[in-house]
Amino acid sequence: QVQLSESGGGWVPAGGSLRLACVASGRSFNDHSMAWFRQPPGKEREFVASITWSVGYSLVADSVQGRFSMSRDTTKNTGYLEMNDLRPEDTALYFCAARHGARTALIELYNFWGQGTQVTVSA
Numbered sequence: 001q002v003q004l005s006e007s008g009g010g011w012v013p014a015g016g017s018l019r020l021a022c023v024a025s026g027r028s029f030n031d032h033s034m035a036w037f038r039q040p041p042g043k044e045r046e047f048v049a050s051i052t053w054s055v056g057y058s059l060v061a062d063s064v065q066g067r068f069s070m071s072r073d074t075t076k077n078t079g080y081l082e083m084n085d086l087r088p089e090d091t092a093l094y095f096c097a098a099r100h101g102a103r104t105a106l107i108e109l110y111n112f113w114g115q116g117t118q119v120t121v122s123a
Contacts, residue, residue, distance in 0.1 A: 002026045002112040006096045009117030012086050020081040020117060022096035030054050033103045034079040035110060036070065038092035038119075045095070049081060050103035059103055064090075086121045093118050 008020040022034060035050035049070040051058040058070040067086075072079045083090065094117050097110035104110075 002029070002032065002098050004096045004098055004112055004114035006094065006114045006117040009094060009119045011120045011122065014087055014121055014123050016086050016121070017082070017084045018086065018119060020083070020094055020096075020119075022079045022081075022114060024077045024079070024098060026077070029077050029098075030074075032098050032100055034070075034072065035097045035099075035103070035105075036081045036094060037097055037107060037110075038090075038094045039116075040089070040092040043092075045107065047105040047107065048094070050105060051079060052103045057103065059105065061105070083119070086119075088121050088123050091119060091121050 003025040005023045012018055033052045036048040037045050038048050039045040047061050049060040051070045060068055067084050069082045096114040098112040099110045
């Protein structure tokens with residue numbers, strides 16, 4: 001059973017960068033995928049990025065294309081969300097998620113979730 005723990009959130013001025021980390025605890029993560037979702041204040045949770053662990057292929061949401069990227073370190077069972085050129089609208093609680101299988105943007109297919117890490121971007 002997979003357990004996830006996010007870190008790296010904080011306060012950042014507009015235009016700044018952050019790197020979020022998600023550590024997956026388990027015997028092996030090679031046959032899984034990991035994703036990031038975010039939930040802005042008063043809004044629904046939305047897809048940000050996902051990666052298939054074994055091959056490292058990722059996809060990102062149109063809303064963050066060109067600014068965010070996802071990667072992983074297989075030796076540490078850790079996935080990363082690199083966030084650049086942050087905007088106030090990126091302010092949200094960011095959640096790490098995982099599933100057995102390939103990357104996907106469909107939230108209903110993920111069945112393992114972390115507790116979230118807050119990202120706040122000011123103008």
